[in-house]
Amino acid sequence: MRSDRASLGLKIAAGAGLAFLHLPILLIFLYAFTTEEKSYQFPPPGLTLKWFAVAWNRADIWPPLYLSLQVAALSTLIAMILGTLVAAAMANSRFFGRDQISLLILLPIALPGVITGMALRSAFSVMEIPFSVWTIILGHATFCIVIVYNNAVARFRRLHGGILEASADLGANGFQTFRHVLLPNLASALLAGGMLAFALSFDEVIVTTFTAGQQSTLPIWMLTELVRPRQRPVTNVVAIVVFAVTFLPILAAYYLTRDGEHTAGAGK
């Protein structure tokens, strides 16, 4: 028996599994061009480009888009700072409570979002904090830390300690070493982590519903359209935008970190 050949059954099962993951998303694109706006009729009775113009002129889409971009940018910034700090501390040292800290970082994403959301909602209620952009950011930054951390800590581990010592031997102080040696080496991993965090924050809806109050981010806008549809193809156009804003950073992040990280474990 040759063990280095996959059986036909395995190939079919693996291929079918991947197809199951990918095909549904294509329909989003198709339905953005349909002429039927009241139902999800398949196949579409006709094709049109008008929904892109309609979506562009819908005044109710722009404020949620701005809010989402604002929240994602600020949450990413906070998560990048905190995630990098924690990665720097965890990468090359052993100390008491280290495992507990890594669990603490992971928890916000391993526990269902409804718990994080409800917990924050309870805290705002107990402390009588009114909803604002910052209450949304508080939640987003919390679960984005782990994304940046994962990327940064992997790079820290691969970074040879020797180059930091070499820098010190050549007379650089800690800050110069950070600026000229550490940061250039970390940059692509941080960028990748930041982009993933941005993508995650931009389309997050589960925690956001609990922390947004009356405000509407783009995913919340989409959710209301899903529950009570109006012009259905317009929702598809927005879905394509959301898809693109999350898809492109993910792809870029992959290319930034792929060297030497073919093993899994990065990411969520």
Add this chain to the structure above:
Amino acid sequence: MRDAPAILPERGLADRLTATFWRHPRLLLILLLAPPLLWLGVVYLGSLAALLLQSFYAIDEFSGVVVPEFTLKTYADLLRAQNLDIILRTLLMASLVTLASALIAFPIAYFAARYARGRWKALFYLGVMLPLWSSYLVKVYAWKLILAREGIITWFADHAGAGPLLARALDEQWFGGSSLSTSPVGTFIVFVYIWMPYMILPMQVALERVPNTMLEASVDLGASRVQTFRTVVLPLALPGIVAGSIFTFSLTLGDYIIPQIIGNSARFIGLAVYQFQGTAGNLPLAAAFAVVPIVIMLVYLAIAKRMGAFDAI
């Protein structure tokens, strides 16, 4: 260069700080850890504490105002029959979703771990990561299009002559609804679609760790392909499978968007939390409901740890 000092003179504050950190590495560690730990400690753990606190309050039945006094009344409410129904239904769904996910994920992980090389390996990795990271709502929405009564599945069923069969299946009480997008089976399919990718990578890592020599030894001892798989590969990969199931199980347990959009509006834990804090305005009961998945996950994690799942990640 005869008189060059062995130690360079200090050039200012930055140098002095560098020297201090060099002498006291713990100080640097504390400074690095303080901001993130403060954030996670205050914002996250603080909120979890508030959640727990809130669940021990109760709502005044006449005024609808939360009374901030310790009571077990809310937990007594939680244990009512209709609420236990919700919890059991959610547990059943999460278990079914996890099992189905394992069945679909395993061939992908197995192929990626044992047979895919080079370009194919990268392609498989991307093929799993892209759907995993793609927008959650967009993916759910895609299924609303697919499962709709006038959608693509009905169209295919009609053209394959299976239309009546689909209609009859939807008539079954436990299975169907007026269309797939309002049926429990629709909820199930979408849960599997959304949370299954989280299982593939941990499985793949575990399968990659099964040494080839063991498989060869098994073959040398006369085991068939199936026997090798059952007695060597599966037991060795089990911790990884359990590790992967943590995410799928946990995330299904708390999801409230999918049953809201696709399904027969039967309630799940997440949906109950969402409705009690929103329209019903009963924050304490919502908090108590949110504690349920935490407890379930603690038990699940304890079992997973016993099965060695944490060594597999």
